[in-house]
Ligand SMILES: O=C(O)CCC(=O)C(=O)O
């Protein structure tokens with residue numbers, strides 16, 4: 001390379017590659033000088049290449065055609081409540097849900113008044129006869145096993161299975177702006193004293209062999225809504241250990257959290273803390289990328 005050398009496509013590509021790999025501008029500049037470039041020429045070459053590259057990136061982000069062809073881009077749409085105007089309540093059609101707390105990273109929003117006491121009781125009553133010790137899929141063998149990290153009992157409803165479940169699903173869709181048919185059936189969990197759900201991620205781990213099969217049915221999980229159906233006497237909060245947050249379980253309230261990628265960087269690690277006294281009943285709604293059939 002010499003100062004008189006034209007700015008070839010290879011050199012342009014090399015500058016972009018260095019910058020994209022996180023090499024500092026100073027080091028790229030020094031490498032060009034070491035290779036014989038005049039400092040002023042090297043500087044203006046870098047500036048023009050990178051400015052043009054950034055403009056191209058911006059244009060491709062703004063083009064809907066390109067965006068649609070990149071489903072895995074980090075800017076993928078996510079379930080998200082409309083909190084732009086910092087509302088204290090959100091109208092979900094047949095109810096005013098209150099907004100009690102919002103955190104950006106991890107994305108966590110705590111809601112009040114999502115369900116009435118009667119609706120909570122109706123969901124518990126419909127679930128109770130069908131409760132079984134929670135099983136998890138054993139990803140190596142494909143079988144199911146009792147998981148020591150999850151000492152609750154559980155069951156799944158079909159979507160819209162009872163009037164209270166259907167009303168809840170309609171509200172959730174409005175609350176977080178996500179289609180009802182992109183949600184899994186509601187899961188109900190029952191924790192007795194001492195029971196807990198150790199910290200975990202709700203997304204499916206892309207490195208596990210069973211994950212591609214799971215993803216065929218609706219794609220990744222993108223967000224979770226945990227709804228409290230009763231008031232435990234002590235313990236049983238939902239914890240987010242990466243940020244030291246614990247949400248108190250109060251009947252009719254709910255905690256929403258989303259994860260833009262199946263990655264711990266989302267800080268979406270969370271768990272159900274041990275119930276110290278009383279019992280804990282929750283309903284969990286997982287929201288998927290696509291239609292869940
Ligand atoms: O029990 C809780 O508070 C958390 C439940 C949970 O993490 C889940 O259902 O995935």
Ligand SMILES: [Fe+2]
Pocket residue numbers: 200201202224270
């Ligand atoms: Fe979870």
